[in-house]
Amino acid sequence: MFVGHYGVSFAAKRAEPAIPLWVLFIAVQLLDVLWAPFVLLGIEKVRIVPGFTASNPLDLYYMPYTHSLVAAIGWSVVAFLAYRLAVRSAPPRAAAIVGLAVFSHWVLDFLVHRPDLPLYDNTAKVGLGLWNLPALALGLEALLLFGAMWLYLRHTARRTAMLAFGVVMLAIQAYVFFGPPPASDKAAAATALIAYAVFAVVVRALERRAVP
Numbered sequence: 001m002f003v004g005h006y007g008v009s010f011a012a013k014r015a016e017p018a019i020p021l022w023v024l025f026i027a028v029q030l031l032d033v034l035w036a037p038f039v040l041l042g043i044e045k046v047r048i049v050p051g052f053t054a055s056n057p058l059d060l061y062y063m064p065y066t067h068s069l070v071a072a073i074g075w076s077v078v079a080f081l082a083y084r085l086a087v088r089s090a091p092p093r094a095a096a097i098v099g100l101a102v103f104s105h106w107v108l109d110f111l112v113h114r115p116d117l118p119l120y121d122n123t124a125k126v127g128l129g130l131w132n133l134p135a136l137a138l139g140l141e142a143l144l145l146f147g148a149m150w151l152y153l154r155h156t157a158r159r160t161a162m163l164a165f166g167v168v169m170l171a172i173q174a175y176v177f178f179g180p181p182p183a184s185d186k187a188a189a190a191t192a193l194i195a196y197a198v199f200a201v202v203v204r205a206l207e208r209r210a211v212p
């Protein structure tokens with residue numbers, strides 16, 4: 001899953017408005033934000049196999065440190081503790097929401113990935129494989145993103161820019177699904193990392209503008 005993860009960011013922001021949106025943008029993608037440098041360093045592995053799934057060519061055959069269930073739980077706890085340490089004034093509930101946002105990544109990935117998500121280490125792999133039904137997968141991403149964004153926007157001013165940002169994100173997702181495959185495994189990882197960073201920077205700017 002890609003932009004659908006951000007639906008969790010908007011829902012979490014509604015639940016705990018004190019958490020900056022950009023923090024939640026990083027939190028919901030943290031497992032991928034770690035996956036990208038791990039792939040670039042050769043610690044985790046992916047190969048590009050055109051046609052591997054109906055919507056993307058990623059054969060994610062080795063990612064025990066970021067996308068196993070055990071690792072996802074571990075990184076969620078790390079995020080909880082990091083937020084508690086970094087924002088000492090924040091209530092424990094806010095840190096818990098950040099931790100849950102991190103964990104939501106694995107749950108949503110489970111819906112769309114083919115069985116490439118290990119329960120632990122590199123074994124007992126699961127995934128419901130919605131990526132093989134691209135229209136349904138893209139519809140789910142759009143529903144999560146815009147459904148939760150609407151919950152958030154109902155209570156803010158200046159909605160147009162955020163909605164436009166959502167449309168751009170979904171367009172990028174459609175390009176990933178239906179455009180040409182990435183040039184290499186490292187290119188896929190680098191592109192993902194850049195996209196996550198840019199999205200977080202943009203949402204930070206939009207949130208600042210939205211404060212009336």
Ligand SMILES: [Zn+2]
Nearest residue numbers: 001031032109
């Ligand atoms: Zn992922």
